[in-house]
Amino acid sequence: MITLNSERGLVRIATWDDIESVPGFTADIDPKTVKLKEIIGSYTFDALIPCGLSTCHQPHGNGFLVVAADGRATNIGRICGKKHFDVEFTQMSRVFLAAVRAQQNREFLGELKNRLPGITTEVATIRTERHGAAWINTRVSQLTGKSTALPTPLINAVRQAVRRGDGILIIERAATKQEREE
Ligand SMILES: [Zn+2]
Structure with a gap:
């Protein structure tokens, strides 16, 4: 060469x-x-x-x-x-x-510049596609209580699961009379 x-x-x-x-x-x-x-x-x-x-x-x-x-x-x-x-x-x-x-x-910069529109389109797709980043972001906000779409006990359970990192939702409630007696 x-x-x-x-x-x-x-x-x-x-x-x-x-x-x-x-x-x-x-x-x-x-x-x-x-x-x-x-x-x-x-x-x-x-x-x-x-x-x-x-x-x-x-x-x-x-x-x-x-x-x-x-x-x-x-x-x-x-x-x-x-x-x-x-x-x-x-x-x-x-x-x-x-x-x-x-x-x-x-030459490298020229190639990079040519790729930019493609990358921009790719990012836009990831953000807006069905079940994409925007969709996920809205669900995450709801689950972690940043919006008030879900009941508080559920949000608390999600937050604790996130903190523990095990993905298990635990919802506390008072035991029924029958449960207490057993
Ligand atoms: Zn020579």
Whole structure:
């Protein structure tokens, strides 16, 4: 996978062939005669790709796509980049990675924003559907005595059951004469 930071934003490319068609791409650049302009991409592949520096050409699994001041582009590994272009390369990779992160954040926020109407609808459904949250809330208010729809002994029994957490409703009443005698 290749992540390209272009004017169009972040572009993800699946194959290396697409990179070879990038304008100015060359698989051979002499680090001594070239001045780096910027890092435009990073890549990770299972297949190893030879480093674009003429002094190296070692196969790398991952690295950066760089553009030179003269418009040529090539791929180099991180270690090669640091070795040949020093602090400048480190700085450029920082700028590139920050741009990628910023773009990823924008994409994430965009997706989230797209999902919001759906989530709002879902919440409204949960609240208003048959036996939904609004319905439950009204029943709870009645059972716990926040509204006066039920007789006080029943409300008290519910409150005690809630306190005990066992769901058993106990309603006290005076024993009948027969019960007392037994
Ligand atoms: Zn190299």
